[in-house]
Amino acid sequence: MTAASTFPYEGHVPVLRLGGVLLVTLQGDLYDSTAEQLRQDIGETASDSAVTGVVIDLSGVEIVDSFMGRVLSDVAAMTRLLAAQTVVAGMRPAVAITLVELGLTLPGLRTALSTEDAMRQLGDEGSVLPRAGRPHRERP
Amino acid sequence: MPEQQAAEHQSNPAEEVGAFLRERREQIAQRWADAALLRTVFTVSRDEAVEAARTVVEALAAVAASGRVADSEADGFAVVREQLARTAQSRARAGAGIAQISAEMDALRPPVTDLLLDELSDAPAEHLRECTTALTVLMGTLRLVMLETTMNAGQDLINRQRLELLEIATPVIKLWEGIVAVPLIGTLDSARSQVVMEILLDAVVEQHARFAILDITGVPTVDSLVAQHLMKTVAAARLMGAECIVSGIRPAIAQTIVHLGIDLSSVLTRASLADALAYALQEQGDHIVPNPASAVEPR
Numbered sequence: 001m002t003a004a005s006t007f008p009y010e011g012h013v014p015v016l017r018l019g020g021v022l023l024v025t026l027q028g029d030l031y032d033s034t035a036e037q038l039r040q041d042i043g044e045t046a047s048d049s050a051v052t053g054v055v056i057d058l059s060g061v062e063i064v065d066s067f068m069g070r071v072l073s074d075v076a077a078m079t080r081l082l083a084a085q086t087v088v089a090g091m092r093p094a095v096a097i098t099l100v101e102l103g104l105t106l107p108g109l110r111t112a113l114s115t116e117d118a119m120r121q122l123g124d125e126g127s128v129l130p131r132a133g134r135p136h137r138e139r140p
Numbered sequence: 141m142p143e144q145q146a147a148e149h150q151s152n153p154a155e156e157v158g159a160f161l162r163e164r165r166e167q168i169a170q171r172w173a174d175a176a177l178l179r180t181v182f183t184v185s186r187d188e189a190v191e192a193a194r195t196v197v198e199a200l201a202a203v204a205a206s207g208r209v210a211d212s213e214a215d216g217f218a219v220v221r222e223q224l225a226r227t228a229q230s231r232a233r234a235g236a237g238i239a240q241i242s243a244e245m246d247a248l249r250p251p252v253t254d255l256l257l258d259e260l261s262d263a264p265a266e267h268l269r270e271c272t273t274a275l276t277v278l279m280g281t282l283r284l285v286m287l288e289t290t291m292n293a294g295q296d297l298i299n300r301q302r303l304e305l306l307e308i309a310t311p312v313i314k315l316w317e318g319i320v321a322v323p324l325i326g327t328l329d330s331a332r333s334q335v336v337m338e339i340l341l342d343a344v345v346e347q348h349a350r351f352a353i354l355d356i357t358g359v360p361t362v363d364s365l366v367a368q369h370l371m372k373t374v375a376a377a378r379l380m381g382a383e384c385i386v387s388g389i390r391p392a393i394a395q396t397i398v399h400l401g402i403d404l405s406s407v408l409t410r411a412s413l414a415d416a417l418a419y420a421l422q423e424q425g426d427h428i429v430p431n432p433a434s435a436v437e438p439r
Contacts (some may be wrong), residue, residue: 089381093341096376111381113348118381 013038015045021045021053021122023086023115027060035071042075046082053122054079057115059090069104076109085110089118153270157256157278159203160271163198164255169193173331177244181230192227196220200278209278211392217285228290238287245286249279306335314344319420320349321413325358333369337376344382352377355413357388367402374407383408383423388415 013034016023022045024038042054051110056072076086089112112118153194172178172193173186182189203209203216231241250277256275260268310332320343336354344352346369354373356362370386377384387410389397397404410416421428 052201088379091377095337096341096379097337098274099379100372100376102348105375106379109379111379113381114346115352117350 002073014040015041017049017051020051021055021119022051023055023057025057025060025115029088030061030068030079032067033045034074035068039071039075039078044080046079046084051082051084054084054086055112055115055118055122056086056088057090057118058088058095059092059114061095062092064095064098066102069099069102069106072108073109076106080108085122087112087118087121089113089115148168149224152207153267153274154204154207154209154278157209157274158206160256160259161201161252164195164259165194165201167255168197168252169295171255172196172248175244175248175251177227177231177248179413180234180351181227192223195223196282200282203227203281203381204274204278209274212283212288214281214404217282221285221289224286225289225293228286229293230354232290238290241290242283242287246279247285248282249276252279252327255312267278278364306332310336310339312339314343314347314349315417316421316424316425317352318347318349319351319353319417320347321355321417323354323358323413324370327361328359328366328369328422330365330369333366333373336341337369337373339379340373341376344380350424352382352384353413353416354384354386355388355416356386356393357390359393362389362393362396363402367404368395372406383420385410385416385419387411387413 011096013024013026014039016025020135022042026038026043030038045051046054056074056075072088076088079086087110088106091111108122112121154301168191169190172187173182178193180190182192199220201216202219203211203214206214206216208214226309228241231244236244253272253275256271257268260271263271280377309324309326310324315321320340322340322343324336326332328336340352340354343349356369356370359366372382374386385408386404389409389411408419418428
C-alpha cells in the first residue's frame with residue numbers, strides 16, 4: 001500500500017460539509033497514506049467549522065485492514081473531543097466480518113445501515129441543528 | 141514395416157505396449173464396446189461406446205508411451221478422468237457397488253491381452269512375458285484411476301450436500317418491516333456459525349433491517365465457543381448499523397452460561413422471540429394495539 005500516486009484520489013478523500021454534518025464517502029481500497037490524510041482533514045474541518053456530526057460512508061469499501069479499523073476509531077475519538085458524533089454508515093457484511101475477526105469491534109463507534117439512516121440518527125438528536133444539549137441515549 | 145517392428149523389439153516393453161495400443165485402438169475399442177461395463181452405460185448408441193473406448197485406449201497408449209505404467213497420476217489419465225467418473229457414476233446409479241465396477245473394469249483386460257498375445261505370437265518368450273506384465277500393470281493402474289475418480293466424485297457429492305444442508309438449515313425470516321430473524325436449530329459449530337453470520341448480515345443489507353433477531357430456542361447446548369460465535373455475529377451486525385438481539389435462551393442454558401462465566405453483557409438478550417420482536421417494534425416506534433374484541437389476552 002505504498003503506491004499512493006496511482007490512486008485516483010491522489011491521496012485525498014473529499015470531506016463534504018452539509019449543514020452541521022461532515023459527509024465522507026470512501027470508495028474502493030484505501031491506502032494507509034490516504035487514510036492518514038483523511039484523519040487530518042476531518043480533524044481540521046471539524047474544528048474549523050464547528051460541526052456536530054461526521055458521517056463516514058463505507059458502502060463502497062470492499063477491503064479493510066486493522067489500520068483502517070484503527071483510523072475509524074481514532075476519528076470517532078477525535079471528533080468526540082471536538083463535540084461531534086461520528087457515525088459509520090453502510091458497512092458491507094464482508095467488511096464487518098473481517099473487522100470482527102480481527103478483534104476490532106470498535107465499541108465507541110456509532111453505526112447506521114445507510115447514509116440516510118445516519119443523517120436521521122444525527123437529526124433525531126438535534127445535532128444537525130444547533131446543539132440541544134441532550135445527551136446521547138445509550139441503548140442497553 | 142519390418143524396420144519399425146525391429147525397432148520396437150529393441151525398445152522397452154512399456155513403449156512397445158503403447159505402440160501396440162495405438163495401432164490396434166480400433167479393434168480394442170470395438171471389443172470393449174461389447175464388454176459389460178460400456179454396454180450397460182452407453183445403452184443408446186454403440187458408436188458412442190466405441191468412441192468412449194477409443195478415448196480410453198488412446199489415453200492408455202499415451203501413458204504407456206511415457207513409460208509410467210504404474211503411475212496413476214500420469215498426465216495421460218487426466219484426459220479420461222471425467223469420462224471414467226461419468227461411467228462409474230452411471231454404473232453406481234444402476235446399483236453397482238465398488239467391487240462390481242472394479243470387476244467389470246477388470247473384464248476389459250482379457251480382450252487386450254488376447255490381442256497382444258496374437259500380435260507377439262512369434263516374439264521370444266521372455267519378451268512376451270515382459271510385454272504382458274506391462275499391459276497388466278497398465279490396466280491395473282487404469283482400474284485404480286477409475287476407482288479413485290469414483291471415490292472423489294462421492295466425496296464431492298457429500299461435500300456439496302453438507303453445504304446445501306447448512307444453507308437450508310438457516311432460513312432468514314422477515315418478521316416486520318426492518319426486522320429479520322434467524323431461528324437456529326441444531327448444534328452450532330464454527331462452519332455453521334460462519335454461514336449463519338454471513339446469511340444474517342446479507343439479509344440485513346438486503347432487507348434494510350435495523351433489527352436482527354437470533355433465536356437459539358433450537359440450539360441444544362451453548363458452550364463458550366457458541367457464545368463466542370454469537371458475540372461475533374452481534375458485533376458484526378452492530379458494525380453494519382443493525383442491532384442484534386439474542387432470544388430463546390432457556391433456563392438451563394442461562395445457568396450453563398453463568399456457570400461457565402461467559403460474559404454476554406455486550407449482547408442484548410430477550411427470553412423469547414416474541415419479547416425480542418416486541419422490543420424491536422417498540423424501538424422502531426411501531427405500536428401494536430391488541431384488538432379488544434379478540435379473545436386472545438394481550439401480553
